[in-house]
Amino acid sequence: MSDDAKRDDGPAEKATPDPFEGLSIDFGGGPTDAVSLNGNGGATASPAPISFGAPISFDTPPAAPVRPKTGGPVGGPDDGAERDENRTKMLIIGSGPAGLTAAIYAARANLEPIVLAGIVPGGQLMITSDVENYPGFPDGILGPELMAKFRAQAERFGTRVIDVDVERVDLSTRPFRAWARGIEYRADAVIVATGASALWLGLESETRLRGRGVSACATCDGFFFRDKEIAVVGGGDTALEEATYLTRFATKVHLLHRRESFRASKIMIDRAIAHPKIEIHTNTAVDEVLGGAKVEGLRLRDTATDAVRDVPMEGLFVAIGYRPNTDVFKDELEVDEKGYLVVRDETGSKIEGVFIAGDVHDHRYRQAVTAAADGCKAAIDAERWLESEGISEATTAGAW
Numbered sequence: 004m005s006d007d008a009k010r011d012d013g014p015a016e017k018a019t020p021d022p023f024e025g026l027s028i029d030f031g032g033g034p035t036d037a038v039s040l041n042g043n044g045g046a047t048a049s050p051a052p053i054s055f056g057a058p059i060s061f062d063t064p065p066a067a068p069v070r071p072k073t074g075g076p077v078g079g080p081d082d083g084a085e086r087d088e089n090r091t092k093m094l095i096i097g098s099g100p101a102g103l104t105a106a107i108y109a110a111r112a113n114l115e116p117i118v119l120a121g122i123v124p125g126g127q128l129m130i131t132s133d134v135e136n137y138p139g140f141p142d143g144i145l146g147p148e149l150m151a152k153f154r155a156q157a158e159r160f161g162t163r164v165i166d167v168d169v170e171r172v173d174l175s176t177r178p179f180r181a182w183a184r185g186i187e188y189r190a191d192a193v194i195v196a197t198g199a200s201a202l203w204l205g206l207e208s209e210t211r212l213r214g215r216g217v218s219a220c221a222t223c224d225g226f227f228f229r230d231k232e233i234a235v236v237g238g239g240d241t242a243l244e245e246a247t248y249l250t251r252f253a254t255k256v257h258l259l260h261r262r263e264s265f266r267a268s269k270i271m272i273d274r275a276i277a278h279p280k281i282e283i284h285t286n287t288a289v290d291e292v293l294g295g296a297k298v299e300g301l302r303l304r305d306t307a308t309d310a311v312r313d314v315p316m317e318g319l320f321v322a323i324g325y326r327p328n329t330d331v332f333k334d335e336l337e338v339d340e341k342g343y344l345v346v347r348d349e350t351g352s353k354i355e356g357v358f359i360a361g362d363v364h365d366h367r368y369r370q371a372v373t374a375a376a377d378g379c380k381a382a383i384d385a386e387r388w389l390e391s392e393g394i395s396e397a398t399t400a401g402a403w
């Protein structure tokens with residue numbers, strides 16, 4: 004991830020909040036392979052309301068659902084007589100910021116999209132606490148609340164969101180097809196926005212204390228750890244980069260790596276070694292995260308001798324890599340050496356009519372706002388492609 008991407012959140016000037024105060028989300032039910040990536044932790048106290056001088060009138064849009072002009076389920080271009088609720092002009096797979104933004108745009112273009120949202124819909128923001136770097140929310144917003152708003156906005160314009168995991172796709176012929184819970188969905192265009200998940204150590208205590216001192220995103224949560232002693236686990240570039248970033252906030256950052264040699268680039272290692280706030284511990288594995296309501300320590304194991312010791316610690320950042328959610332697309336679309344989808348011409352894929360948006364291809368920025376922007380671009384490109392194929396009306400100019 005680029006330095007720039009991580010440094011634009013600017014939380015450093017704010018007052019220090021209690022890192023765990025106000026966090027009331029139950030993280031226990033979330034998937035073990037997902038994590039806060041796109042939010043940014045921060046103060047729960049509300050700043051003074053912003054005044055723009057004069058009262059603002061935005062011509063408030065109606066809160067009631069806005070039905071697309073065409074109304075009803077889409078039957079596709081070639082089956083006007085019998086309508087099939089599982090046939091759509093645009094199928095969106097994934098329901099994080101990219102997928103739901105694509106849905107908002109597609110719905111407003113009268114494409115009546117179907118979103119196959121996953122059985123844990125909403126993406127990684129669903130297990131994020133405060134999001135402070137998503138524009139438009141000066142007081143911050145909880146990740147799940149933000150995603151509920153995305154979804155409500157998509158549904159308001161006629162998106163059908165179905166909370167199912169896609170098990171299989173066939174993108175070799177048109178209409179494209181996807182299967183979930185035994186139901187076949189058919190679409191003229193598809194947007195893949197399935198995201199990427201951070202990897203976790205797999206400890207029960209790590210899952211339990213996620214959002215309570217355990218994190219996988221320094222950009223998102225570093226601000227919570229001002230003046231605290233924390234640890235980062237991992238030996239790749241992400242771990243080294245996160246450790247360096249976290250020295251802005253923490254009094255000390257312990258870098259824990261299970262082997263003697265690092266996978267990270269030399270320049271990152273040299274920077275960490277030279278940093279007065281970073282202490283490197285090689286041959287060190289985390290066996291347990293200690294603490295009841297929040298992280299209070301770590302049980303560490305020397306991987307050379309198997310000796311175990313408990314150390315006090317106020318936070319743990321897990322930085323052991325990411326896994327793009329591309330399993331069902333591997334045989335259909337191009338993936339790079341890290342497993343991410345390969346994009347052509349901004350949002351396209353090797354298959355005409357199949358578009359890609361968000362973290363499933365973007366391993367550089369991994370932010371909610373960049374994923375949302377990507378979803379918007381993919382929807383516009385898909386809609387234009389549908390127009391060019393004569394499948395949808397030419398609504399582009401006015402629909403967005």
Ligand code: NDP
Binds near residue numbers: 262
């Ligand atoms: P990597 O796969 O490179 O590294 C993962 C690290 O986590 C390894 O050191 C690995 O240990 C360790 N690890 C994996 N599983 C466990 C586990 N269960 N317990 C303890 N440790 C574990 O992932 P990164 O996210 O660091 O990097 C991914 C890619 O992104 C790389 O190509 C990297 O270069 C790139 N990147 C580039 C950056 C930049 O240029 N600024 C910044 C961040 C990433 P082990 O070594 O023993 O396998």
